[in-house]
Amino acid sequence: MKRYIDTHTHLYDADFADDIEDVISRAGNEGVISCIMPGIDMESHRGLMKLASEKPGFTHPATGLHPTSVNASWERELSFVYDNAADKSYVAIGEIGIDGYWSREFIEEQSVVFQKQLELAASLSLPVIIHSREATEEIFAVLDKTRHLGIQGVFHAFSGSPETYKRIRSYGNFLVGIGGVVTYKNSKLPATLAGIPIEHILLETDAPWLTPVPYRGKRNEPSHIPLIAAKIAETKGCSIDEVAEITTENAIKLFRLKI
Numbered sequence: 471m472k473r474y475i476d477t478h479t480h481l482y483d484a485d486f487a488d489d490i491e492d493v494i495s496r497a498g499n500e501g502v503i504s505c506i507m508p509g510i511d512m513e514s515h516r517g518l519m520k521l522a523s524e525k526p527g528f529t530h531p532a533t534g535l536h537p538t539s540v541n542a543s544w545e546r547e548l549s550f551v552y553d554n555a556a557d558k559s560y561v562a563i564g565e566i567g568i569d570g571y572w573s574r575e576f577i578e579e580q581s582v583v584f585q586k587q588l589e590l591a592a593s594l595s596l597p598v599i600i601h602s603r604e605a606t607e608e609i610f611a612v613l614d615k616t617r618h619l620g621i622q623g624v625f626h627a628f629s630g631s632p633e634t635y636k637r638i639r640s641y642g643n644f645l646v647g648i649g650g651v652v653t654y655k656n657s658k659l660p661a662t663l664a665g666i667p668i669e670h671i672l673l674e675t676d677a678p679w680l681t682p683v684p685y686r687g688k689r690n691e692p693s694h695i696p697l698i699a700a701k702i703a704e705t706k707g708c709s710i711d712e713v714a715e716i717t718t719e720n721a722i723k724l725f726r727l728k729i
């Protein structure tokens with residue numbers, strides 16, 4: 471039986487409130503043995519931790535202030551992350567980063583918050599989950615400043631160019647999270663994947679968003695992970711088994727999961 475890990479899923483989102491048990495059992499039926507749930511902000515924190523405590527082993531929580539939640543009260547939000555980050559159940563600091571797509575109003579603050587959370591991750595020896603959207607240069611400017619910290623992590627929802635991938639690797643052991651976008655008709659991602667070894671790839675859904683083909687337009691969920699693995703296997707000319715085995719191993723190693 472294939473084993474997969476969905477390394478980025480928001481199962482605590484309101485979209486799953488009515489049928490979370492079904493969603494989890496469908497994921498299990500497809501071979502998904504574990505899910506990483508990144509944090510967003512104070513408001514969503516309680517729901518995330520509740521689900522993490524109800525499904526230990528299957529769900530693993532991360533904590534972080536998401537760039538789109540950086541607003542006028544960012545200092546309070548950031549203190550909240552700092553205050554509870556030492557909780558041993560967290561497998562990562564994330565998701566953190568910079569998002570220039572939704573709004574650039576707090577773009578300077580986003581950089582500050584990103585850097586502080588990278589430093590926090592380094593002090594706790596935790597990997598990071600990076601959200602980068604229309605902010606590649608801003609992200610790299612911060613990573614240039616924190617290069618000496620030896621941080622590891624993943625660039626979630628990676629859809630960049632081969633050059634961007636190369637630059638990401640220059641910062642150390644950073645993997646790329648590949649999700650539903652790889653199945654989209656005009657995606658350039660399959661071409662980029664040709665130059666990325668499976669050892670540097672993590673599978674993720676970003677559920678409830680970024681649903682892969684043929685379910686695009688509907689709610690995404692972890693049971694769709696094999697569709698992403700199949701597309702990667704096709705692109706790289708290898709078996710789905712190989713994609714499942716290696717990406718699962720990558721996730722276990724990066725997040726130090728006890729599975």
Ligand SMILES: [Zn+2]
Pocket residue numbers: 478480508565676
């Ligand atoms: Zn996310």
